[in-house]
Amino acid sequence: MLDEAIAQKLDIEKFSSTPNTFCIADVGCSVGPNTFIAMQNILEAVGRKYESKALASELPEFQVFFNDHAMNDFNTLFTTLPPEKHYFAAGVPGSFHGRLFPKSSLHVVHASYALHWLSKVPEEVQDKDSPAWNKGRIYYTRASDEVANAYAAQFAKDMDNFLNFRATEIVVGGMMLLVMTVIQDGFHRSQSAGGFLYDELGSSLMDMAHEGLINEALIxxxxxxxxxxxxxxxxxxxxxxxxxxxxxxxxTDPILNVEGPADMQMCTMHIRAAVEGVLTKHFGSEIIDELFTRFYQKAAKYPLIESKYKKGNLLFLALKRK
Incomplete structure (x- = not known):
């Protein structure tokens, strides 16, 4: 899909006469190796595009910017860069919800499994006086409509900012290639596979609170x-x-295909890697091992409960700058 989008829609003629550097950014890159695979695929697709337009002699040098929050492990990222890479690499710390690059400096922006992260938790869900107060829960999929609407409004605001900033940074004719987890249209939010897992994580926290291991007010x-x-x-x-x-x-279908309890161990590792940082910051590191032990025990039921919702919950989206 990525190759096809670049082959058919990337307007290299519009910027082939600009300085001989083709700039790509992977926003929300984490530490690899998936980011390296994606960048190589984009480079190869762009190279084929130049060849198809009889512009092989004008093939530019490539600059790849790896972006993530400043707390990302850029040391690991750069020490594991592929030795055979055919691009110059640079790190750009900062949130993709804000401005990151100079005006009209990028040709392709890539983001994979990143845009589901909000810039902040909706304020209403943490306000005791709000109808959207999310007491006893850490997520919205099984919460009230007021909570879900607050999350949706925050996502809409964040996405508008993301598109506005990238529109400033991307040249006309340049592209964004996005991979996002989604809920299929027509499904209730409670039927989300990811939502099920996050809700089970919250349920595990509540179990620990009921046993006096953590303070319920923290949840x-x-x-x-x-x-x-x-x-x-x-x-x-x-x-x-x-x-x-x-x-x-x-x-498309997700890469991670959960088929049984053994696979749920790997799924638990993925969830822990994704959210351990924010959990530790709020609850402290002492509860983390116990929390994810309990989470695994609950999540092992996942293939039986949610198997019919696993298909078609990954979205590939190719956007071109007007």
Whole structure:
């Protein structure tokens, strides 16, 4: 899908006469190796595009910017860079919810499994006087409509900012290639596979609170800053923003295919890697091992409960800067 989008929609003619550097950014890159695979795939696809347009002699040098929060382990990222890479590498610390690059300096922006992270938890869900107060829960999928609407509103605001900033940074004719987890249109948010897992994590925390291992008030003041959109919702947000054309939009199956309890051990590791940082910051490191032991025991039920919701919950989205 990525190759096809670049081959058919990337307008290299519009910027082939600009300085001989092709700039790619992977926002929310984490530490690899998935980011390295994605960057290599993009480089090869762009190279084939130049060849198909009889512009092989004008093939530029490539600059790749790896972006993530400043707390990301950039040391690990750069010590594991592929030795055979055919690009110059640089790190750009900072949130992709803000401005990161100079105006019209990027040709391709890539983001994979990143845009579900919100810039912050919606304020209403942590306000005791708000109808959206999310007492006893850490996520929205099984919460009230008021909580879900607060999360959706925060995602819409964050996505508009993300599109606005990237529109400033990407050249006309340049592209964004996004991979996002989604809930299929027509499914209730409680039927989300990821939502099920986060809810079980919250349930594990509540079990620990009931046993006196943690203070329940700490749970009432904690919510995960994560939101899973739908394909139609994402399309509406892009169209409302107005800076990008939707060139490709396709649902695919997730890479992680959970088939039994043994695989849930790997799933638990993925969830822990994703959210351990925010959990530790709020609850302290002392509870983490116990929490994820309990989470695994609950999540082992996942293949039986949620198997019918595993298909088609990954979205590939190719956008072109107008």
């Amino acid at each position: 009432d003041t904690f919510n995960l800053p994560v939101y899973t959109t739908t394909m139609n919702e994402m399309a509406r947000l892009v169209e409302r923003n107005g800076y990008f054309n939707i060139e490709r939009m396709k649902l």
